[in-house]
Amino acid sequence: MKNFIEFGVKKLKNKKVYETLYGNLYDTYMLGRYFKDIYNLNQVVTNKTLFHDKLLHDNKDLKFNLINYFLLIDNKYKNFYEFGFTLYEKIFYFKFFNKFFKNKLDLNKVNYSGNEISDQFIFFCQNFFQNYNLKISKSIHKNFFKDSVFFSKGVTLLYEKKNIFFLRNFIKYCNAGSFDISLYPQKKILILETGYQLNYPSIEEFKELIKNSKKNFFYRNKKKIGKKLYLEVIFGDKNLGNRINRQLFKFSKTENKNLNKHLCLQKKFYKLQLDNFI
Helix, strand or coil: CCEEEEEEEEECCEEEEEEEEEECCHHHHHHHHHHHHHHHHHHHHCCCCCCCCCCCCCCHHHHHHHHHHHHHHHCCCCEEEEECCCCCCHHHHHHHHHCCCCCCCCHHHCEEEEECCCHHHHHHHHHHCCCCEEEEECCCCHHHHCCCEEEECHHHHHHCCCHHHHHHHHHHHCCEEEEEEEEECCCEEEECCCCCEEEECEHHHHHHHHHCCCCEEEEEEEEEECCEEEEEEEEECCCHHHHHHHHHHHHHCCCCHHHHCCCCCCCCCEECCHHHCC
């Protein structure tokens, strides 16, 4: 894939380019972006700064990782699996949320695993997280994710052409998990400006996955944007939705107004039924 990165100085409306890099630079861009998030989260964890709206590249990562945190707290298996883990910045989100709880998640007792196609990201994680129980690979291994808490960002699922096939197996063998997903009435392919391809599953494919699964599914933030259907999903046992909703309600009572507005604490999870799907 061919793309480019420009670096230089901007004064008012004028831009002076110091250097332009060409090549397959997606990993180069993402390394800087996610490492900045790791660094900034650590600044809060070590009390060197307070949380503010510009701390992270994408504040939506806060609400997803709060759910991951609650799922790990809730689960007897302290195994966590991420599909497309990038820099495994989840560890620093968990450190961040530990600041707000009396009964903290013991990060050294969690087994972190996942898959990632980037050699650079794998190299970074293997060297940066040497003090943690980390098991990562370019390929997907069942023994890595069995009995784990699963997570994937929606865009990561869409990068994968066989997303429904893999999602079906993750849901079957993981103990619980969360993901967000976008669906269309029929399968759809969209090419991004980054050069990556998004592979949208059909609504019927996803309904079939739910119908044939023994897990219970819960959703929130369901949105219809044109023909696209978006929703955030958790799966697990039949009472999981109630337990996570109680955690969200409890956290909403804390005095963290600037942070809480990014966490969707008032958005409950509801049982996902095929008859109320759309």
